[in-house]
Amino acid sequence: MRTKKQKQDFFDRVFKIVAKIPRGKVTTYGAIAEVCGIKSAARTVGWALNGASMNYLPCHRVVNRNGELTGKVHFGDIHLMEELLRGEGVEFDSDGNVDMDKHLWLPKKNKSKIKSKRSS
DNA sequence: AACGTGACTTATT
DNA sequence: GAATAAGCCACGT
Numbered sequence: 001m002r003t004k005k006q007k008q009d010f011f012d013r014v015f016k017i018v019a020k021i022p023r024g025k026v027t028t029y030g031a032i033a034e035v036c037g038i039k040s041a042a043r044t045v046g047w048a049l050n051g052a053s054m055n056y057l058p059c060h061r062v063v064n065r066n067g068e069l070t071g072k073v074h075f076g077d078i079h080l081m082e083e084l085l086r087g088e089g090v091e092f093d094s095d096g097n098v099d100m101d102k103h104l105w106l107p108k109k110n111k112s113k114i115k116s117k118r119s120s
Numbered sequence: 121a122a123c124g125t126g127a128c129t130t131a132t133t
Numbered sequence: 134g135a136a137t138a139a140g141c142c143a144c145g146t
Binding site: 122123124125126128129130131132133 | 138139141142143
């Protein structure tokens with residue numbers, strides 16, 4: 001029943017995934033989007049979090065592919081995110097980016113039939 | 121219904 | 134390697 005509920009499903013997935021992010025870890029929009037079923041809709045993930053602002057989702061644990069705190073603008077203060085993540089044990093780079101090599105956490109798909117097309 | 125925007129990503133110049 | 138263009142999906146006007 002791919003009705004309007006579909007989009008709600010997408011949002012719901014994002015919420016759940018973000019909520020599952022372990023403390024002291026971060027993930028990327030692309031990863032979330034992929035697990036949600038649309039790997040190419042990283043922007044939409046941001047939109048989901050946009051509505052999640054009123055949720056209890058740790059949006060500060062979601063960064064872009066570069067480990068950069070992109071959502072700071074809508075979140076309020078980048079400094080706040082830094083402190084939050086630092087308080088969780090996340091290390092930051094000299095540029096104020098998250099150390100992806102250490103704290104990058106990839107969500108796992110439960111049973112979604114994702115069609116992966118990893119061809120370069 | 122159509123155009124424009126957006127917390128992104130990848131490819132090309 | 135930095136900057137620009139295009140692609141992607143959902144929402145707002």
